[in-house]
Amino acid sequence: MMKHSSPWMLVCAVGLLLGCGGPPEDSPPDVSEGQQDARISQTLIRALPDGTMAQETTFITRAEQRAQLEAREALLRNLGAGVTQQDLDDLAIDGGCAGSSLWLFDQAGRQGNQLCLYKQAGAPQGWLNLGTVIRIWSSPRLLTWAGxxxxxWSGVHPGSLQYCTATLCYSTPYQNFNAYQPMDTITASASQLNWAYLYDP
Structure with missing residues (x-):
């Protein structure tokens, strides 16, 4: 006896495919003139002493983000005058990202949503799977920082963005950066970079 699939099962399967899948995410859109003052997310990830991660997200305006970038630029111009670690930690505006942290952006030119990472003091290196950090809730999907x-704009620690699987990190694609290095465009295959790595120089 031949079994026939009910039309209802076919409709459900197509609905699930369309609702849960969709095309891969393209480059994040550029910010238009009208969206300059819209709030953007600024996410800070802290490695806790027990090895777990704490995530904290605030919302700031593009003007506040520009002020943070300008404050960091001013700080780096004055590095020869003897800047303390406390000066770096106090760089944050509106309770956001410290000046010593790695700042990641989802748009070129250091714009858009921002993720701030720093390595636990005393640890020689630190890794983070960017796929575990929510970037945007775009119903019906959660978009992460992976890719x-x-x-x-790196902070006090050099490091890299890499493509890793559960068991292996590949030598390409990757994007290395030095301490306090601004990069307005990620040159590696940005859509594949899913891990961040920081280390003591």
Missing amino acids: AVRSL
Whole structure:
């Protein structure tokens, strides 16, 4: 006896495919003139002493983000005058990202949503799977930071963005950066970079 699939099962299967899948995410859109003052997310990830991660997200305006970038630029111009670690930690505006943190952005030119990472003091290195950090809730999907970084400004630690699986990190694609290095465009295959790595120089 031949079994026939009910039309209802076919409709459900197509609905699930369309609702849960969809095309891969393209580059994040550029910010238009009208969206300049819209709030953007700024996410800070802290490695806790027990090895777990704490995530904290605030919302700031593009003007506040520009002020943070300008404050960091001013700080770096004055590095020869003897800047303390406390000066770096106090760089944050509106309770956001510290000046010593790695700043990742989902748009070119150090714009858009921002993720701030720093390595636990005393640890020689630190890794983070960017796929575990929510970047945007775009109903019906949650978009993570995996493959979303389009520009960055590193902090006190050098490191890299890499493509890793559960068991292996590959030698390509990757994007290395030095301490306090601004990158307005990620040159590696940005849509594949899913891990961040920081280390002591």
